[in-house]
Amino acid sequence: MSSKPISVLITGANRGLGLEMVKQMMQSPLNVLFACCRDPDGPKAEELRALAKKHSAIIKIIRMDTADRSSIKQAAEKVGSLLGGKGLNLVINNAATLTYSNVADSTPEAMAKEFNTNVIGPMSVIQEFLPYLRDAVKKSKVPGMSCEKAAVINLSSILGSIESRTQSFTSFQTVPYRASKAGLNMLTACAAFEFQKEEILFIVLHPGWVKTDMGTADADIDAHESVQGMLQVINSLTEKHNGAFLDYKGQSIPW
Numbered sequence: 001m002s003s004k005p006i007s008v009l010i011t012g013a014n015r016g017l018g019l020e021m022v023k024q025m026m027q028s029p030l031n032v033l034f035a036c037c038r039d040p041d042g043p044k045a046e047e048l049r050a051l052a053k054k055h056s057a058i059i060k061i062i063r064m065d066t067a068d069r070s071s072i073k074q075a076a077e078k079v080g081s082l083l084g085g086k087g088l089n090l091v092i093n094n095a096a097t098l099t100y101s102n103v104a105d106s107t108p109e110a111m112a113k114e115f116n117t118n119v120i121g122p123m124s125v126i127q128e129f130l131p132y133l134r135d136a137v138k139k140s141k142v143p144g145m146s147c148e149k150a151a152v153i154n155l156s157s158i159l160g161s162i163e164s165r166t167q168s169f170t171s172f173q174t175v176p177y178r179a180s181k182a183g184l185n186m187l188t189a190c191a192a193f194e195f196q197k198e199e200i201l202f203i204v205l206h207p208g209w210v211k212t213d214m215g216t217a218d219a220d221i222d223a224h225e226s227v228q229g230m231l232q233v234i235n236s237l238t239e240k241h242n243g244a245f246l247d248y249k250g251q252s253i254p255w
């Protein structure tokens, strides 16, 4: 991660890649890390609660259901009051759901659920946290774009790549998920263009095929390797990467 102390927010931080990001980011200088999850008191947040207790000056657990706009709004109010005008440097939209079904079998309900969590969620997070990203730009004395200044990283997937679909469709018939990640990709590319003048950087990042609940035990790499790579990529971003679709090794992925 960055060598300078920064403030970071991660959605879906209670397990999988989100939790691994919290663990690895704690090894670098941070002002504050807002670890968001939808059920902070529940059994699935036990490990995050233990980490937050150990690093109580840095980790703040924030309740946020990314499928619920009012929950995102409440989380933003809470984060705003804790930031006290200092600004938020980095937002990582990590939370997502995955449904397996092909086009013939996909239900409107599955498609709506996936879009709600995987596209409308990140859009709402961007909108609600924009004032704090803007505060961070105002506070920064560094020219150009970087994650130390103000950035949004949207966790997407190679399964959202239209150009790559034929290589993976047989094994991953996840049409609602694929469509939602393609939507997230477009949202990110548009945001990169829209907020370029304000020097807020946006990219989509594919973490690899990772052994988590979503990726399953059959995946290629473990969460530690994926997050180590993603943090190196995040750390290296400048304005030349704005609007890019990269993997955890920093390689470009076709749209």
Ligand SMILES: NC(=O)c1ccc[n+]([C@@H]2O[C@H](COP(=O)([O-])OP(=O)(O)OC[C@H]3O[C@@H](n4cnc5c(N)ncnc54)[C@H](OP(=O)(O)O)[C@@H]3O)[C@@H](O)[C@H]2O)c1
Pocket: 011, 012, 013, 014, 015, 016, 017, 018, 037, 038, 039, 044, 064, 065, 066, 067, 068, 093, 094, 095, 096, 097, 117, 155, 156, 157, 158, 206, 207, 208, 209, 210, 211, 212, 213, 214, 215, 216, 219
């Ligand atoms: N693993 C892979 O191979 C892989 C590959 C490509 C892309 N990705 C992307 O990487 C990101 C993380 O994936 P992962 O493998 O860590 O998945 P995961 O193990 O299934 O974890 C998903 C996380 O998202 C949270 N979440 C889901 N819906 C939510 C909601 N409505 N509000 C708040 N949190 C919610 C979950 O919280 P709960 O515990 O409350 O359910 C959990 O913390 C996702 O964006 C995924 O699409 C993963």
